[in-house]
Amino acid sequence: MNADFTAEELDFQQQVREFLENEFPAEMRAKVDANIRLSKDELVRWQKILYKQGWVAPNWPKEYGGTGWTPTQKHIFGMEMGLIGAPEPVPFGMKMVAPVIMAYGNDEQKQRFLPDILESNVWWCQGYSEPNAGSDLASLKTTAVRDGDEYVVNGAKTWNTYGQYADWIFCLVRTDNTVKKQEGISFLLIDMKTPGVSLKPIVLIDGHAEVNEVFFDDVRVPAENLIGEENKGWTYAKVLLTHERTGIAGVPRSVRRLRALKRVAAETEDGFGGTMLENPVFKHKLARIEIELEALEFTELRTLASLSAGKAPGPESSILKIVGSELAQEMDELFVELAGYHCLPFLPEQFEDGFQGDYIGPGTSASAALTYFNNRKLSIFGGSNEIQRNIISKAVLGL
Amino acid sequence: MDFSYSEEQQMLQESVQKFVQKNYDFDTRNKIIASEKGYSEENWSLFSELGWLTVPFAEEDGGFGGSAVDLMVMMEEFGKVMLVEPFVANAVLCGGLISLLGSEDQKAELISQIMEGKLQLALAAAETGSRYNLASVSTAASTEGDNLVLSGKKVVVINGAHADKLLVVAREAGDVRDRSGVSVFLLDRETEGVTTHPYTTVDGRKAAEITFKNVKVPAAARLGAKGEALAALETVVDRAALASAAEAVGALESLLRKTVEYSKTRKQFGTSISTFQVLQHRMVDMFIECQLARSIVIMAAMKLDSSDSDAEKAKAVSAAKSRVGHAIYKVGQEAIQIHGGIGMTEELDVGHLFKRVTALDILFGDEDYHIQRFAAL
Numbered sequence: 001m002n003a004d005f006t007a008e009e010l011d012f013q014q015q016v017r018e019f020l021e022n023e024f025p026a027e028m029r030a031k032v033d034a035n036i037r038l039s040k041d042e043l044v045r046w047q048k049i050l051y052k053q054g055w056v057a058p059n060w061p062k063e064y065g066g067t068g069w070t071p072t073q074k075h076i077f078g079m080e081m082g083l084i085g086a087p088e089p090v091p092f093g094m095k096m097v098a099p100v101i102m103a104y105g106n107d108e109q110k111q112r113f114l115p116d117i118l119e120s121n122v123w124w125c126q127g128y129s130e131p132n133a134g135s136d137l138a139s140l141k142t143t144a145v146r147d148g149d150e151y152v153v154n155g156a157k158t159w160n161t162y163g164q165y166a167d168w169i170f171c172l173v174r175t176d177n178t179v180k181k182q183e184g185i186s187f188l189l190i191d192m193k194t195p196g197v198s199l200k201p202i203v204l205i206d207g208h209a210e211v212n213e214v215f216f217d218d219v220r221v222p223a224e225n226l227i228g229e230e231n232k233g234w235t236y237a238k239v240l241l242t243h244e245r246t247g248i249a250g251v252p253r254s255v256r257r258l259r260a261l262k263r264v265a266a267e268t269e270d271g272f273g274g275t276m277l278e279n280p281v282f283k284h285k286l287a288r289i290e291i292e293l294e295a296l297e298f299t300e301l302r303t304l305a306s307l308s309a310g311k312a313p314g315p316e317s318s319i320l321k322i323v324g325s326e327l328a329q330e331m332d333e334l335f336v337e338l339a340g341y342h343c344l345p346f347l348p349e350q351f352e353d354g355f356q357g358d359y360i361g362p363g364t365s366a367s368a369a370l371t372y373f374n375n376r377k378l379s380i381f382g383g384s385n386e387i388q389r390n391i392i393s394k395a396v397l398g399l
Numbered sequence: 400m401d402f403s404y405s406e407e408q409q410m411l412q413e414s415v416q417k418f419v420q421k422n423y424d425f426d427t428r429n430k431i432i433a434s435e436k437g438y439s440e441e442n443w444s445l446f447s448e449l450g451w452l453t454v455p456f457a458e459e460d461g462g463f464g465g466s467a468v469d470l471m472v473m474m475e476e477f478g479k480v481m482l483v484e485p486f487v488a489n490a491v492l493c494g495g496l497i498s499l500l501g502s503e504d505q506k507a508e509l510i511s512q513i514m515e516g517k518l519q520l521a522l523a524a525a526e527t528g529s530r531y532n533l534a535s536v537s538t539a540a541s542t543e544g545d546n547l548v549l550s551g552k553k554v555v556v557i558n559g560a561h562a563d564k565l566l567v568v569a570r571e572a573g574d575v576r577d578r579s580g581v582s583v584f585l586l587d588r589e590t591e592g593v594t595t596h597p598y599t600t601v602d603g604r605k606a607a608e609i610t611f612k613n614v615k616v617p618a619a620a621r622l623g624a625k626g627e628a629l630a631a632l633e634t635v636v637d638r639a640a641l642a643s644a645a646e647a648v649g650a651l652e653s654l655l656r657k658t659v660e661y662s663k664t665r666k667q668f669g670t671s672i673s674t675f676q677v678l679q680h681r682m683v684d685m686f687i688e689c690q691l692a693r694s695i696v697i698m699a700a701m702k703l704d705s706s707d708s709d710a711e712k713a714k715a716v717s718a719a720k721s722r723v724g725h726a727i728y729k730v731g732q733e734a735i736q737i738h739g740g741i742g743m744t745e746e747l748d749v750g751h752l753f754k755r756v757t758a759l760d761i762l763f764g765d766e767d768y769h770i771q772r773f774a775a776l
Contacts, residue, residue, distance in 0.1 A: 134739055136667035159740050204743050205750035271532030273576060281767050333728070336757070337765060341525050341555040344758055345608075346601045360596065360608055361554075362527060369601045373754065376735045377743050384739065386677065 003301060005072070012073055016080045023049055024086045032085035035367040036351050037208075040123070040165045047089045047120035057094055057118055064102055064110075065118045071307045075300075082252015090162070093117040093124035097170040100187060100236050104228035113168075113189070127157040127171035127190070127214060128237075135387050137172070138181045138234060142216060144173035144188055146223065146230075151175075151188060153196075153219040159381065163199050163212040166192050172237055175230050187233035189225040196220070204377075206370040207348045241383070248317055248382070249324035251297050257331050258290060261338075264363060268338045276338055289330055296323050315395040318388040325378035325385060332372040339365035346370075402697065408472050414449055415476035423480045425748040428603075431483055436561050437605035438484045446484065447516030455490045455638075460498060460510045467638065467703035471645040471696060478649025481748075481755045483603055485521075487642050488558035489513055493520035493566050495635035496583055500623030505585070521562035521588075523553035523609055524632065531764040533568075533632050535576050538611060540569035540584065547571070547621070549584065549592075549614040557762075559607035560597030562588050567611070571626050580626040586616050602758035603751065634709070637716040640763035641699055644723040647759040648693050651726055654734040654752050655685045661738055661749075678737060685730045692726040695719045710776050717764075717773040724766030727756045 005013065028042055038046075050056035058074045060066030069077065081088060089095075098117050101109055116122040133140040142155025153173060163169065169190050176184030190197065196219035201209035228236060265277035265286065276282050303316045336343050342365035349355055351367050360366060379385045393399045404412060422442070431439045446452050454469055456462020463469075470491070477486065490513065497509050512518040529535035538551025549569050559565065565588050573580030588595060592614035597607040622628065659682055662673035672678055699719035703712055731753045735742035742749050760766060 129740070132666070134667060136669075139667070203745040205745055205754060207745065269528035269530060271528065271530030271535045271576075281771060329732075336761075337767065340530050340761060340765070342527075344555050344600045344602070344606065344761065345598045347598055358596065360598065369754075369757065372757070373601075373750075376732065376753075377740075379736060380739055380743065384736075 003298070005076070009072055009076060013076045013080065016077050019053060019055075020080055020084045020086055023053070024084055025049075029085060031353075032087075034351075035364040035371070036355075037353065038087060039353050040162075043087060043090060044120050044123075046087060050089065051119055056089055056120070057098070059095060060098065060118075061102065064098075064114055071304045075304050078247050079252045079255070082250075083256050085256060088247070089120070090123070092126050092161070092166075092170075093120075093122065096126060096240060097124050097189070100170070100227055100240055103239070104187070104232075104236050108224070109189075109227065122167045123162075123165050125160055125163040125166035125169050125192075125214075127160060127169045129159045130156060131158050131213075135384055138185065140172055140174060140185065142171065142173050143177075144175050144186060144221070146175070147220075149223045151221045151223060151226070153188070153190065153216040153221055155216050157214045157216075158202070158211070160199075160212045160214045161210060163192070163214055164201065164209070168192060169197075169214065170227075172233050175233075179231070182234040184231055185233040185237075186230050187227040187236050188221060189227065190216075190219065190221050194219050194221065204374060206374040207346065208374070210374075249296055249300050249320035250328055251293070251300055251324065254293055254296075254324070254328055254331065257328070258286075258293060261286060261289075261331060261334055264335070264338050267363065282334075282337070285334065289327065289334070292323070292327055292330075296320070296327060299323070315391050318383075318391045321382060322379075322385045322388050328378055329372075329375055332368075332375050335368040336372045339368035342366060343369035343372075404472065408469060411451075411454070411469060412472050412476060415451070415473055418445070418449070419476065419480045419482070423482065425751075428481060428483065428751075432599070432603045437599060437603075442484050443516045446486070447514065451486070452490055452514045452516060455494055456510055456514060457498060460506055462510070462514065467641060467700040468697075470638070470642055471700040474642045474645035475649035475652075478646035478651075478755075478759075479653045481603070481650060481751060485519070485558040485604075487639050487646075488522065488562075489518075489520050491639045491642050492522040492635055495638055496522065496566055496622060496628075496631060497585075499631040499634065500583060500628060502622075505622065509585075518564065519558060519562045520564050520566060521556050521558040521607075522566045522568075523556045523559060524568040524636070525554050525556075526552065527554055531768045532576065533636060534578050534581065534629055536568055536570040536581050537575050538567065538569045540571045540582060540616075542571070543615070546615050546617055547584065549586075549611040549616060552608065552610045554608050555600075555606050556609050557600075557604060557606050559588070559595065559609055560605040564588060565593075565609070566622070568628070568632060569611075573626070578629050581629045581632070582626055583622045583628040583632065584616055584620045585622060586614070586620055590614055590616070600758065602755040604758075630709075633713070636763055637713055638703065640720045640769075641696070641703060641716050643759045643762050644692075644696050644719045645700070647723050647727055647756050648689070648696050650752050650756045650759070651685075651689050651692060651730045654730055654749065654756070655682070655689050657749055657752075658682060658685065658734045658737050665739070672737075681733055681737065685733050688726040688729050692723045695722045714773055714776040717769040717776065720764055721766045721769035721773060724760040724769065727760045728766075731756050 047056055057065055058067045058069055058077055062068040101113055130140050144151040144153045169192055171188050171190055172185050173188050174184055175186040196217040198215045200213040202211045203209045266275055268276040270276050270279055300320055342361040345360050345366050347360055347366050453463040454465035458464035494513050540547045540549050565586055567584045570580050571582050592612045594610045595607045600606050663671050665672050696719050699715040702715035734749055735753055738749050741747050
């Protein structure tokens with residue numbers, strides 16, 4: 001049994017570290033450290049830097065512009081990115097629609113869409129969930145009716161992340177009402193500028209309009225935007241879901257946040273002359289989280305090792321999703337605890353680009369509650385933790 | 400042994416219930432929060448007319464002479480609808496301090512004004528490094544002839560944004576955490592040298608950071624004996640902690656009720672999600688948390704009304720505040736989770752209840768602070 005990196009892997013780690021130190025823009029790094037939200041332009045800028053290095057799509061096959069890395073190298077890269085706080089490319093284009101196009105699209109579609117995704121010229125968003133199709137996604141009702149060489153799309157999608165920035169949307173749509181629900185779904189690509197597409201922002205409980213409802217009102221979509229075969233969309237989406245789940249545990253981000261927790265705890269006075277880091281109860285809670293994170297990290301490494309040995313990815317990703325999300329949420333609670341009164345002022349503008357006013361609250365304490373509120377979504381989205389438990393129950397325990 | 404409400408308590412409860420049913424739906428609350436003052440002056444006048452503002456004050460001061468249990472009854476109803484009007488800031492915290500420390504003249508001047516809804520007050524106690532230790536006071540009050548000069552900064556002063564007057568906790572003697580040397584001063588918020596940075600809080604209240612730069616106040620502004628305000632401050636804040644716990648009990652019940660209702664209407668996989676046993680058990684756990692929270696608040700309120708020692712009373716408050724704090728996290732998080740995506744939206748009231756109870760855990764000491772205080776008493 002061996003968990004060590006090889007000499008080559010250590011060299012690679014060093015290489016990645018140096019690249020990030022030199023190329024992750026200092027002003028973006030400062031923003032990330034201060035919990036300030038990065039703008040669309042900044043995210044695109046960073047993605048283009050990664051692209052130039054050839055490192056923007058580690059999970060793509062080499063022939064399409066991927067890195068050709070081993071699973072361990074991908075893990076190392078993800079960890080270093082997370083530790084420095086460099087954002088991963090927005091997943092909808094890079095990690096979600098691109099693999100589907102590669103696996104099931106025709107050559108024309110690959111040529112048309114993949115380079116722009118790789119170069120971050122086009123921003124993608126996802127059209128899956130509907131108001132009545134959340135966990136039961138297969139019951140979706142947005143329809144696509146074939147009319148000549150077009151599909152006419154009608155319906156509404158919800159929980160669409162950053163659709164307000166998007167150029168294109170990939171949708172699961174119903175093309176057959178007469179069969180079992182999973183068997184009547186197609187995978188369709190839609191230009192957000194198509195007449196009939198409209199957005200309604202949804203403000204979340206942290207005050208930010210992170211998601212949208214997307215309405216389709218007689219939207220005419222060229223039939224050539226259908227990926228693969230009609231009524232096979234559910235299969236394509238499912239393969240994607242089980243396949244591309246590395247990183248779902250969010251370990252690098254959690255490692256980084258744990259370090260920040262310790263730092264903030266050391267700087268937070270307890271009111272009695274000491275710091276919160278010295279408070280035995282807080283210290284105990286911090287230690288439990290650190291231990292749980294180690295358990296999670298090694299679970300991820302075991303998954304990785306199994307992938308490296310050529311085994312297909314399985315339901316372990318559900319463990320990573322459940323534990324990863326709950327651990328991240330526990331850390332949010334500790335940040336709130338440290339902030340105390342200082343997390344009560346509602347001043348989201350302090351954490352937006354270009355804030356000029358007087359800063360209220362020590363450090364990033366005024367963001368603690370907002371982050372805690374926002375991250376309640378971690379156990380809800382991406383396949384709720386209840387669904388993830390169902391998957392393990394069925395697929396692993398055979399219940 | 401009898402835990403039923405007295406006739407008077409029932410009337411008080413019904414009085415609040417009637418008001419909120421008619422006047423305080425979620426839309427109305429949102430409009431009030433969006434207004435400049437962040438609370439309704441009309442409502443405040445009504446509270447005065449209904450006698451609610453007299454409840455925490457002693458009969459000899461012209462009040463109703465309400466007990467801690469009476470306060471609990473009112474606060475629970477307020478909590479169910481997340482009432483934003485600053486009842487605790489005015490009637491419990493500031494009113495309480497004035498009652499305990501004020502001279503006969505000060506009490507005569509101020510208490511009737513509070514009860515008549517004519518005065519908005521805020522207690523400026525917390526500081527950047529003080530966390531929940533009320534004895535930790537670095538805002539200084541130095542003597543200059545017949546006056547005192549205040550210098551320092553207070554944080555998250557609830558109701559501080561538009562208050563007419565402030566009660567400011569400042570140190571006249573001793574080191575930063577000495578129990579002796581702490582005084583309370585009453586002054587107009589717009590006194591020269593006082594700067595207010597107002598904001599709305601994450602749970603929809605108005606608060607402010609308030610800085611004091613060489614603020615001159617007469618000695619008559621002091622409440623009670625020089626340097627001896629801490630005990631009264633702790634008593635009053637404990638009462639506010641209990642009031643907050645009671646408010647949370649009401650809010651948690653709303654969260655439970657709405658979650659159960661929602662689960663019955665939300666259909667996925669061809670059935671209401673309420674049919675899933677996993678979720679049923681989790682809602683049962685929410686219910687148990689709500690019941691234990693209510694039980695411990697009743698225990699603490701009764702303890703405050705008893706003739707037990709101060710230490711016993713403080714211990715009871717810490718038991719209630721910490722246990723309710725725990726319930727806040729469990730019930731609040733579960734409510735959002737079971738609501739799924741819509742629980743994450745600003746549009747639905749559930750998220751607002753979640754935010755309010757999160758704030759109630761923080762105010763006057765969170766779960767772990769109070770467990771440790773309980774253990775140390």
